[in-house]
Amino acid sequence: MDSIDLRLIELLRENARSSYAELARKVGLSAPAVHERVGKLEAAGTIQGYRAEVDHEALGLGVTALIGIIEDSGADTDDVLAALRAMPEVESCYFMAGVESYQLTVRVGTIAELEQLIVRINRTPGVASTRTAIALSTKWENRPQPHLG
Amino acid sequence: MDSIDLRLIELLRENARSSYAELARKVGLSAPAVHERVGKLEAAGTIQGYRAEVDHEALGLGVTALIGIIEDSGADTDDVLAALRAMPEVESCYFMAGVESYQLTVRVGTIAELEQLIVRINRTPGVASTRTAIALSTKWENRPQPHLG
DNA sequence: GGCGGAGGTCGATGGAGTCCATGGTGAAGA
DNA sequence: TCTTCACCATGGACTCCATCGACCTCCGCC
Known part of the structure; x- marks a missing residue:
């Protein structure tokens, strides 16, 4: 859990449908690296899921x-x-x-x-x-x- | 706004990172059709965004x-x-x-x-x-x- | 110094996203 | 009833992405 992880979480809280490639560009890593980091955050339960926000x-x-x-x-x-x-x-x-x-x-x-x-x-x-x-x-x-x- | 739209919204509320192809399979449409429907739901403000849920x-x-x-x-x-x-x-x-x-x-x-x-x-x-x-x-x-x- | 592991890049490939032309369907009006 | 129009799904094509494996680099540790 370093600053890049925090940045990824922040980006995914803003737009959970960002592609890994886009996240990778924004944090300055390669797409596979981002993919692995996000996977670990999900496995650790830090990221619990992805939800669409709707107009109730x-x-x-x-x-x-x-x-x-x-x-x-x-x-x-x-x-x-x-x-x-x-x-x-x-x-x-x-x-x-x-x-x-x-x-x-x-x-x-x-x-x-x-x-x-x-x-x-x-x-x-x-x-x-x-x-x-x-x-x-x-x-x-x-x-x-x-x-x- | 028909039952397929509602189903799409429900699926995206469960997992906002579902691919269009996956959504298409689940609702029985083609991927481009789903893509267009979701785009319209976003444009209409019915879908307001996609958020990662985190362990605070x-x-x-x-x-x-x-x-x-x-x-x-x-x-x-x-x-x-x-x-x-x-x-x-x-x-x-x-x-x-x-x-x-x-x-x-x-x-x-x-x-x-x-x-x-x-x-x-x-x-x-x-x-x-x-x-x-x-x-x-x-x-x-x-x-x-x-x-x- | 050599070893091992964590975590990175790169390259390849299969599949997804997305645009476009085409064709079908349903409603409104003559 | 027939025509027309608007809308939407389909399928193909092309680009880009996700994802896997191979290898590299950096550290900490024996």
Whole structure:
């Protein structure tokens, strides 16, 4: 993990579809060298995958909300997590410090669907209560953080 | 925007580095046809970009936190936004319904850096107060939502 | 000094990306 | 019903890329 690796990661965070040849030109190595470095970063888990960023609104998922979850005192955390994972609307899930054990980012098409989702989460065994905040607009998301080193 | 477009988007959300030939095989079209469809999805803004997903911990950004911001009554929203955008640690920013105008996802290396970041945000003109919750662990993030149609 | 390994370049080749001409299909209008 | 038009898939051709093997270089270590 040297500065060239960091540069490659930065380039791939900006455009994951860059060709190896293009990456090679930008970091000043040959294409096979870049290929091997990227392969090792993937194998090490430093690069976990490559995702297309989409306009959720254009795909009918225009409603974004953040949901905090307070667990029952006797809740089985694994069961709650499994139930949440089974809901495709739940895009991200963090286990938090504080009263609310989980913080979710969810995406649905309509407010009615959001209501149904909240009801479903509240009905999940182990969930004591939820707190939902609706995003009126997304200023930016998943902005790649430039490397300082 | 038909079912093949949706399938292409789904495939690219799973692996943005798939070759056009591979995509073509999976959707049952020729590579040039896929190339043109993807190009149009990009031009229309439906596909906004391609990002490598990284292990933030491996890159020295192991601390994730969610920060809610309450604005001053007389705050200039654009100024606040510009100040937040200038902070590279702020990965995502939503404009919210509710008391807290903004909800941020931030990533830093250490708790000390988080503290400094919070101080900096609180000092920003227009920001009345903040509320920070630290993520102890990330269960999952940016999970691509399968298309139902 | 000699050895071994990590990681680089170079060259070759098979396959992918991409442009273009062609032909088929579906909708709108006479 | 027939025509026309627009759109899109196909298949071929050409360029460029991905990827493999061979060899080279630099270091650290015996």
